[in-house]
Amino acid sequence: METVHVFAMAGSLRKRSYNRALLCAASEMLPDDMTMDIFDLAPLPLFNVDLEAQGVPESVQDFHERMDAADALLIATPEYNWSVPGVLKNAIDWASRPMVDGRPSPLDSAPLAIIGGAGRLGGVRAQDHLRQIVLHNDMRVLNKPHYMLPSIWNHFDDDLNLVDEDARVRLAQVLIALRDWTRQLQHFA
Numbered sequence: 001m002e003t004v005h006v007f008a009m010a011g012s013l014r015k016r017s018y019n020r021a022l023l024c025a026a027s028e029m030l031p032d033d034m035t036m037d038i039f040d041l042a043p044l045p046l047f048n049v050d051l052e053a054q055g056v057p058e059s060v061q062d063f064h065e066r067m068d069a070a071d072a073l074l075i076a077t078p079e080y081n082w083s084v085p086g087v088l089k090n091a092i093d094w095a096s097r098p099m100v101d102g103r104p105s106p107l108d109s110a111p112l113a114i115i116g117g118a119g120r121l122g123g124v125r126a127q128d129h130l131r132q133i134v135l136h137n138d139m140r141v142l143n144k145p146h147y148m149l150p151s152i153w154n155h156f157d158d159d160l161n162l163v164d165e166d167a168r169v170r171l172a173q174v175l176i177a178l179r180d181w182t183r184q185l186q187h188f189a
């Protein structure tokens, strides 16, 4: 079977972001037939059609190309005010646009798994909003298993290692489900 390459991003710019740490944990527990590229959203400017008209910024081209090289996407989102953080919505706005060479958005029909953690409810409202947002590009969102970490800070040690064994086992299950979902979609494409 072909390797499944995943493009991953976290909706947080914080140095000590737990959601980015979750992606790092995922990248360390990948099965042999998966690879992962974690993209830091910090270099992306705020979306502006004028900027696009002047020539798509290099950071956005890099973002598009790395995403386009992937077979599937993985997004770890915190919840801000019952929704996704603006930085993640901004990244999706950029990603939803066609590429510089005119090829369609790398989001179009792409398989996606959503994970994350936040406060008391683990970011369930943000994840629901994210599902609505990505419908625009007809993304193929993995429905199960769900993955939310309530009070996400309680699942990591001081060095941002995911130390909750149950959270680790469930994260590995999401990765395998994303791999299988991606292959299923490739098979029927």
Ligand SMILES: Cc1cc2nc3c(=O)[nH]c(=O)nc-3n(C[C@H](O)[C@H](O)[C@H](O)COP(=O)(O)O)c2cc1C
Residues within 6 Å of the ligand: 011, 012, 013, 014, 016, 017, 018, 019, 020, 078, 079, 080, 081, 082, 083, 117, 118, 119, 120, 121, 122, 123, 152, 153
């Ligand atoms: C502006 C702001 C709004 C927040 N709103 C919510 C919220 O609505 N629901 C929630 O569960 N947590 C909320 N939180 C908590 C964050 O989701 C939590 O701190 C999370 O760890 C941030 O993600 P990060 O560690 O990856 O940066 C909020 C935090 C901030 C800074």
